[in-house]
Amino acid sequence: MNKKIFLQQMSAIDEKYIEEAAGNLRTKRFAAGKLAVAACFLMVCAVLAIPFAGNLLSPQVSSENALPVVWDEGEGRFVKKDEINPNQDSFYYNEYRAAIASGDYQGYRSARVLDEGYVGEKLGSAEIDSFLFYFSSGKTEDHRYLAAEVYEIRGISPSDAVCIRYLEIGQSNTLTHYYVFCNANVTDPSWSGLWERFAFDEYLSLSDTAEMLIGDGGCVQKVRYRFSDASALREMLSHVSGAAAADINERDFSALASSAGKMLTLSAQCFSSGQYGTIQILDNGYLVTGISGSVQVFDIGAENAAWIMAWIEESGEVMYSVKYDENGLPEQESSEGLESTVAVETSVSAGRDR
Amino acid sequence: MEDREIVKLYFARSESAISATAEKYGALCYAVARNILGCDEDARECVNDAYLALWNQIPPQVPASLRAFAAGIVRKISLDRLDYNTASCRCANTAEILDEISEILPDESAEIPQGDTLTEILNRFLASEKKRDRVVFVRRYWFCDSVREVAARTGMSESGVRSLLFRIRKRLSAYLKKEGYFE
Structure with a gap:
């Protein structure tokens, strides 16, 4: 029975060793690499393919x-x-x-x-x-x-x-x-209109991490950033304006994503629509999100996209960066350590945390 | 969804917390339970028990790593469950692991001190090990992976993994004695 007690007492070893062992999967890395390459081309399509984004x-x-x-x-x-x-x-x-x-x-x-x-x-x-x-x-x-x-x-x-x-x-x-x-059928003719419609100033919460996919020839680099002031990013997004692109069914999103050299993915939750999701910004000037409950694409302009991406790159701390070759295999990896510590932000307003 | 968002759901007492955890870490939790119990049915039950345990523990707890926290709970529940399993459902892999652990312990009657002592010593021991050895050790004795799975995950041969595990066990046994863990 001592053997079992020994095994049980091992349960409490430092979580960083469990994380290390959980993450150190050769096959997983390979899969992640392939995913990263495909992500530039498929991520947007995958999201948009679902009629009701909230479900996804x-x-x-x-x-x-x-x-x-x-x-x-x-x-x-x-x-x-x-x-x-x-x-x-x-x-x-x-x-x-x-x-x-x-x-x-x-x-x-x-x-x-x-x-x-x-x-x-x-x-x-x-x-x-x-x-x-x-x-x-x-x-x-x-x-x-x-x-x-x-x-x-x-x-x-x-x-x-x-x-x-x-x-x-x-x-x-x-x-x-x-x-x-x-109401999953709600769309708005502009990003600023959607912002007001769902009172994003009040109800939108952004994660303090962001992921950037950078196309580089046949390779893709994935960089994950952490930044200290998510509210500044929200402020920037509130100043962006852009008309809604044509109906999503009529657009070739694969082409839209594949023509982009960079794609920024922000994790967001909107309490007024009750949705969790992402806000994706492409360097060719498109913003894609289903955060309101219905997926929409807005043309915010390449300058605005570059402005937001530059802010992330300048003020964000790189958590890790992985470059994948044409075959989806990681070429090099740098990391400041293990994944970020989970912390519950108790200071955010009452609507965001109970 | 990011871990912190899932933890927020637990704090919001939203039932989505459980489904989000299941979506992200359900497969991992199931694998840990399945490795230990060797029985799909029991593994499923343990995983569901673990979700309820997570619901009851967060809050007040705020796990630094939701993955490790969830997998740790499943591991504990599965080990507790091991005693109640019938012989036919007993996992050969776990029996093998328990046999291997006996090599670390001086003898079956050795007194295992209660409390955090072993955990602290194990943490120091793991810190002193090379990353590859540490991963192999944790995969085998924490995640209870089979030797074949460890080999597949690390790119080593099965015999290489067995040999490495043998050397790590020897080192750990010596380390425990040196630290005065056993009387």
Whole structure:
């Protein structure tokens, strides 16, 4: 039994050694290299290929090997829902989705929890269709229609997004939280219009890291930056303007991305649309994002794109840089160390962290 | 999604935290549980138990590395589960690992001190090792990878990995004695 105790006590070794061993995968690096090469050409297309970006970008996709979990109001915590028997394969995907099924906001899709401080006036009642969606089969199962109250989100038109509070317990909700439901059909003719529409000044939060893909002949260099002042970047984005490009279905995004020499990817979350996602800026002057719930492309101009990229390069601290050859293999790698330490920013405004 | 964003979801008590964790680290967690238990069914249960444990532990805890934190919880739960497994479900790989560990321990009756002592000594030992050796050791005895998997991940031959693990175990055994870990 001592052997097992020994093995158990090993669990607490320094996380940096676990990170080191977890990251030091030859096959993984190779895959990452290939991915980086492909990313310039495919990333934008992949994002845009999904009609409702929130589904791709929001964190609601459960993974392989994960049984659903259900909120137990009595326990005040999540418990396993083991009566759902997934298919027997080791890998399956499913996701609880919800959509407003009745009333003025029918069709709005669920997103994430909103801080109570941002909840406005009550707008009415609605029925929420809560269902389990199986990615593997494309089927939906287990529909439940739950009563809910609909509320305004402060500063946001109900025609763009609302929030709801459930009156009944379903598969993945509580009775106490407010959930944002956004209209995935909303588009705006300009970036500045979208900024105002979803009150990004108030509701947009940017990660303090960014990734730059730099095309260099057949090679691709990936540089990850960390910067100290994400609010400065948000300020810059607020001053950018640009008209929306033509309908996404009519555009050849593969060509758009492949004609770019650099692509900056910012991780962002928008609390008014309830979306997590990215804001991608290409050095040929395009900004691509699904952060409002519907993917749009804006022509912000090459000068603005260069301005933002230069700010990242000048003020950002390089976390690591990897260059991949034509075959997707890493040529050289530099790093200041392991991945950045996770820290919860408790100082951000109340709507951003609860 | 970045780890810090997922941790924020836990702090926001959003159920998306669990699915985001599962999406990003579900495969890793499952692999760790599967390595230890050798049984898909048990591994799945352990991974789900680990998600609930994460939900209950964050907050107040703020993991420096969500990957290591999640995998660590799965590892603990899976090791706890090992006792309850039937012989038919017992993983040959884990049995082999336990045998190898016996080479580190002076004998089965040796007193294993409780507390953080072993962890501290292991951290110092790992710090003194070369990166390649450290990775091989951690992959084998923390992630409980099979020798074949370690070989595939590091580009070494299986016999090379076995030989290297043998030398590391010898060094660790000597180190533990030198540090006075065993009475």
